[in-house]
Amino acid sequence: MKTAYGDHITVELSDHVATVVFDRPPNNHVSVELMRDLADALEALDRDQDCRAIVLASNGKPFCAGADLVSSDGIGGSGMQGIAPLYDQAVRLFSTAKPIVAAVQGAAVGAGLGLALVADFRVAAPEARFSANFVKLGFHPGFGLTHTLPRLIGHQRASLMFLTGRRVKAEEALSWGLVDQVSPLEDLRSAARTLAAEIAENAPLAVAATRKTLRGELAAAVRAQTGHEHEQQSILRATEDFAEGVRAVQERRPGRFMGR
Template identity: 40%
Template sequence: MTDLILEKRDGAVLTIILNQPERRNPVSDNAVIDALSDALLAADADIDIRCVILTGAGHVFSSGGDLKQMKDGTGLRSDKAVQTRRNYRQGIQRLPILFEGLDIPVIAAVNGPAIGAGCDLALMCDIRIASDAAKFAESFVKLGIVPGDGGAWLLPRIVGFSRACEMALTGEMIDAHTALSHGLVSHVTAAEDLLLKAQEIAAKIAANPPHAVRMTKRLLRSAGRTDLATNLEMAAAMQSLAHATKDNAEAIDAFLEKRDPKFTGE
């Protein structure tokens, strides 16, 4: 059986590839959710991995749910409404909770269509870049359902309420350049340059002290749900930890000595 995901390590950067191109890389199956969760949690626990890139095999990032399974009731949908609720909570809803809790930065390299839950998977990441072949659709309404995996929470925070409403209530697809204008992605590249761009950004992140990077990400994530005073208190606590690291001392010494720093994660 083909591995559901592939992992490629290049120094401090881990690339995770959704690997069911023949099925358009669905993410609603528990087996895929388990594999992706295991890979991300392992990367988060390894301080030597400084950044993760998430992409899809083939020409699709992710089609989200499997409509055939939805029709025959073998996926998230059950004949019993209470079981459907449990399927969502114990299945795909684990992903937004997982991503929200990660300290390691995750870059979505959107190589093709990101539809429904596939679009939401990209939204769960910290940075999104797209090839010019990418397309995005918050398309649940077209199937008579709602965003069940966090999209209604994530999308307005990224593109603003009005554009989120337009995307979610029409269900229409947007291209990569429209996504760029909406702020949904930060870069659009030619298809052949997508992973190079992702690796370039990941390398810039990986070049910095890993504890400072992870704590900075945690402050940015928490800022969306806490007030200023709480965020400042978190920043003060984290700053005391950052100042105690050898990497902080190395950064200062390297600056004063006009040389490149060597960060060890200590």
């Protein structure tokens, strides 16, 4: 039986593994409401003793195209007012207790990459792409990525992703440790579920305690980092380069930045 959270999230639990699917076509852009509903779902699973591990997946071609900073009806349409509440929900996601395996079928971009890093593990299809492309918008990274990405793949490779904005393919992401397994697209969710089931077959209290030790003060670190990120984003949003970055994305061309 499926349980719905808001308009875009469903949860199905069987054999101690919950599959949480978000579906916000066409690009699965994050929003405050979507992240709030997702946090509600994960927190409910934390309270469910029958759930021992979670698969986080999405429908559609991209896993998550991040925050829509371009469209007037996207999160960028409200200026910076929509960003801080989004980061509050990000902290809630990082605060949940059950192990999460993300099934990444396509692009995980910007905040979508940040969302993928909420998970403990990532199983990716060959079609998956990972990008922290903020500088191509004239913007600063967010969603706690300046903490979570270096923590996962090291400072040097994280810097390469942040400062170039390049897309990293699944096989390269696997060699970097950004991805834990690559599986054919048609088998992706099954592979993610198999990994989640391998976790779920173990003693749940021991798994929870070990995960808590390994993650340490991750949620608190994300909260502190998103505060700094929001400050820098607020400064950069007022620049001509950001306006040019938005135009460039809309027109599907490289930005012509002037450094002001």
